[in-house]
Amino acid sequence: MQHFSATDPTPRSLGFAMPAEWQPHAATWMSWPADDELWFGHLAGVREEFAELVRTIAHFEPVHLLVRDEESEADAAARLGGANVKFHRVPLDDVWMRDNGPIFVRNAGGEVALINWRFNAWGGKFDWQNDDRVPEYVAGALNVPHWDLPVVMEGGALEMNGDGVCLTTRSCLLTDTRNLGLDESKYADWLRAFLGVSKLLWLDGGLENDHTDGHIDTITRFTDEKTIVTSTEADPNDPNHAVMQKNLDDLRQMTDAHGQPFRIVELPLPANYLEGAEGRLPPTYANFYIGNGFVVVPQYGDPNDQRALEILQPLFPNREVIGLPSRQIIEGGGSFHCVTQQQPAGAIWKP
Template structure:
């Protein structure tokens, strides 16, 4: 750890922790898609879906949008018009801000809420794609905010971790324990690390994620907290589907898990899309669990699938004080992720500039 944060103090030492996504946001950070090759020739359709997503979020809270170059800047502004968006010209490889962006932490002290961030290493899910520019994004964000922060020489992606804001974290072994991220770092090691850096008191592990997910099974594609005691998890009823056994085991394990006080969670089953979607590199991993929670809203990916409406029916009662909005993600999923993958929330609070 270095830069403005004290070298001898972890975020937890100073009272910081990662808040739940449903806590109030100051803004959402995103990046604009720019590379047609990465989107297998579907860039225009991807940008159309992105524009609808950004404009919807901007109705509820400010959006900080990173744009790669002049063409991206011009295109985004033309599509977004007068939406509540601030543009930042930053070299980019791709758009997955959940994973290459910082993870924000927050503390409450003396009647004041302060926000800082942790800059983790990003290696494109074990070196699968170019990542040098994207790995620099957290430092850009910290510099723009003039925020004291922690730099970690450890690979960690935001999509690989769910927190409930009450001390519990959820992740998958298939992702965190790969030898292409942090070889030798064990479950116990991650437990200590996330305790000190993000305030996670109890780390819960599921075995795996969706078939052909290039993130190696991020938790945010299958299983999410909707409040401190409620977990929604993806299920696949077809025993012949490769996702069936893994999702069934996850469901069984979740039902046996408890929160930081030893109390069982409420577990809600969420369908996966019914239709098999094929992309340029094989089966795609569409999921409704990749929703994004913001100030007064939840945006849920839709795929033109028979289960689209059912997913909204499951999620709406879980967010009674938010507008649950279905938006198209059929083009975005061609890149392997959806709405949660392309967003990163900045919690509300004044920027912490160091002790």
Template sequence: MTHADPHDPTPRDLGFAMPPEWAPHAATWMSWPADDDLWFGHLEDVRAEFTALIRTIARFEPVQLLVRDDESETDARARLAGADVTYHRVPLDDVWVRDNGPIFVRREGGELALTDWRFNSWGGKFNWENDDRVPDYVANHLGMHRWALPFVLEGGGLEVNGAGVGLTTRSCFLTATRNPGLTEEGYAALLADTLGVQKLLWLDGGLENDHTDGHIDTITRFTDETTIVTSVEPDEDDPNHEVMAHNLIALRRMTDVHGQPFRIVELPLPADHLEGAEGRLPPTYANFYIGNGFVVVPQYGDPNDAPALEILTPLFPGREVIGVSSRAIIEGGGSFHCVTQQQPDGTVWSGD
């Protein structure tokens, strides 16, 4: 495994690009929740939901689980006994590995490397120094080439369709606390060089009170190369209504790299307002995670839980669409996609 410098070839130079989430996985990387204060006293309930989530994923593919100390590892091993889980002792601040973990890239021959972006906890909102080191650990563990990049980028802030299109939000990427001065055009060039995004599409914003500043993976997702599912809020008095309606209009005007429109599928937000320790929570069904033969969808004990599953199931033929409770996990501000990071199937490329 070698480290890149600014004069080294970019991933694009060497034929690497980020695969879509539905491409075959070698494993799912996750982190075990450990800090009761971060979960506002709900750690036990959160760990119970993590257990159900990890056991679900591990029925279909291996889980690589980061644990930060003796207590975490002992607790996780007891709850997950018999599941296909490998444990890694790594210093951690939190569990949002979608954002602080590596983003893997693959090239046509099946070789796999990773990109390591700076993570600053969504603009310095929480502690992040330990979490920012996770991609380096993963690269060393796998013996994999790592491109260390001097830009802040969270995996939850970008969706790709595997056919050259990326989707993000201005409310997240253009904040002054991430990459000051980096414009939409600058991001387009950067993501073309690093992740193979040929066409970067922008929505304006995300959910109310989302501490990520509106990650795309909480509202709008690709389900295949040509289909986008997007969150809608029918209640005109809800603060999310106008933003989601504006996003829907924008999506219907967008096209792929060939100029073809996307199929747009509407997905309701949960009907009930959920309040947490710091105000309204941002529950969403769009924060599902796609794996080998399955899609796991957050559920909240809400009237829209079942309708959301009914909408998503036909979008994933050949995959089992599974609802799992995320009522406690959402207290931390995210859900299943936020706490997972896929390692695509492929052979490790060390850069040599």
């Protein structure tokens, strides 16, 4: 297993870039929930919803599941039965694999490597030391070459279209608790060099009371190279209304890597206000996960649940769009995209 640093030849210089999520996967990586205190007493319900999510994904592609300890592994094994899941015993702080896990890159020959960014629990909000080591574990488990970088970066902060364009939010990346001194231009340099991003597009902010400071994957997603689905809030008195409207207006002015406008599709936020242990929760349908032949969409027992599925299904004509319950998972502040990380299909790179 070969390590590279920020001063070695970059992935971009070697022909690597981060593929779009809808490109073929070798597997999905996840972590099993284990701490009842972190879930505000909802762990049993969270595990029930997690099990349904893991079983659904495993029906379409292999799942690598990190488990903290013997109890977690036994619980997961009992709930998952004979699903296509491989267990890995790894020290963990939490389950948000999208943010603390590796980001995979692939070259034109179809070979795969990974990037080990730093993780600090969204600016030091929670414990992170164990979760920050997960990319190194994954690299070792796969024997895949990887770059170890000094920059804090969360996968949920980045939305890629597979053609050089990345969407992100200022409210998240420009906080001084992540990478003090990095401005929009410097972020663009890092993402160009290590993920192959040729055009970085910025929205201002995300959902109210989102502890990630407004991750893009909770509000605005690509469904193909040219199409963006973005969250909207119809109630002008709701604090999310103005932010989502500004995002919508900005997206309509943006263009792709070739100077062409995007197709913008509006996706309503859930109609009901959800309250958690620490105030308002940030439920959203945009936190779907795209895999081999499927898309899983969080559902909250909300009047807009079915409408969200009806909007998303035509955007994924060759995939089964599946609604699964996430009312318990959202108590932790995220949903399906936040707890998954795709491993692109391809042979392991042999430099």
